[in-house]
Amino acid sequence: MVAGAILTQSAAWGNVEKALGNLRAAGALSPEGLHALGEGEIAALVRPSGYYNAKARKLKAFVEMLCERFGGDLGRLLALPADELRQVLLATHGIGPETADSIVLYAAGQPSFVIDAYTRRIFSRLGIAPSGDGYDAWRALFMESLPADARLLKEYHALIVRLGKDACRKREPRCGGCVLASVCETGRGVRSVAAQDLQAIGA
DNA sequence: GCCCAGGTGGGTA
DNA sequence: TACCCACATGGG
Numbered sequence: 001m002v003a004g005a006i007l008t009q010s011a012a013w014g015n016v017e018k019a020l021g022n023l024r025a026a027g028a029l030s031p032e033g034l035h036a037l038g039e040g041e042i043a044a045l046v047r048p049s050g051y052y053n054a055k056a057r058k059l060k061a062f063v064e065m066l067c068e069r070f071g072g073d074l075g076r077l078l079a080l081p082a083d084e085l086r087q088v089l090l091a092t093h094g095i096g097p098e099t100a101d102s103i104v105l106y107a108a109g110q111p112s113f114v115i116d117a118y119t120r121r122i123f124s125r126l127g128i129a130p131s132g133d134g135y136d137a138w139r140a141l142f143m144e145s146l147p148a149d150a151r152l153l154k155e156y157h158a159l160i161v162r163l164g165k166d167a168c169r170k171r172e173p174r175c176g177g178c179v180l181a182s183v184c185e186t187g188r189g190v191r192s193v194a195a196q197d198l199q200a201i202g203a
Numbered sequence: 204g205c206c207c208a209g210g211t212g213g214g215t216a
Numbered sequence: 217t218a219c220c221c222a223c224a225t226g227g228g
Contacts (some may be wrong), residue, residue, distance in 0.1 A: 001220095010209085010223090011225080015225065015227085018225095048226075050224045050225040055210080090211090093212080094211065095211085098209075098211090117208090119209085139209065161209060164209075189219080
């Protein structure tokens with residue numbers, strides 16, 4: 001999950017799966033496996049996910065942090081309290097707020113809402129947005145409006161991603177090339193996905 | 204051939 | 217703080 005969270009940065013998931021498959025086949029889909037390989041070797045394996053040199057460096061940076069501070073024990077890292085885990089991740093090269101929250105929520109199973117491009121696009125179109133436009137403002141809106149329940153936050157985020165992918169398959173020029181605008185206007189999709197959840201954030 | 208995908212870091216103003 | 221740009225492959 002940690003490797004997937006890093007590799008999916010600005011990449012299509014299908015390509016990430018190929019890269020993960022390469023890592024698995026090379027026995028490198030583990031802290032020990034990645035530690036044993038050089039950056040160049042990792043880069044060759046993750047090539048399908050794009051930005052392969054940059055991502056190889058990021059995977060190495062994560063494993064180095066894990067070895068130096070947690071004896072290479074992923075369980076020890078993920079057992080940290082959510083806030084502390086998030087800070088440790090953010091201090092690691094290549095892990096920004098979205099990747100950190102993905103790891104906290106999906107790998108550690110602790111409540112931390114993930115703000116991605118779909119979330120901003122969909123909720124902005126719905127007229128729901130924080131006063132500031134920064135990542136932390138968006139995250140605070142959802143964290144303050146939803147229960148601190150990891151299962152619910154995973155499902156909520158996953159539904160947003162599914163809606164975003166479905167809507168973006170059809171092109172629509174007035175919404176950055178996607179059809180979300182008309183989805184929102186007709187009331188299909190958005191409301192069927194999150195009708196009761198929208199109430200939770202004051203829609 | 205062109206557009207863009209569940210970002211991040213470094214540099215500049 | 218607010219932009220701009222590099223990073224790069226693969227599918228539609």
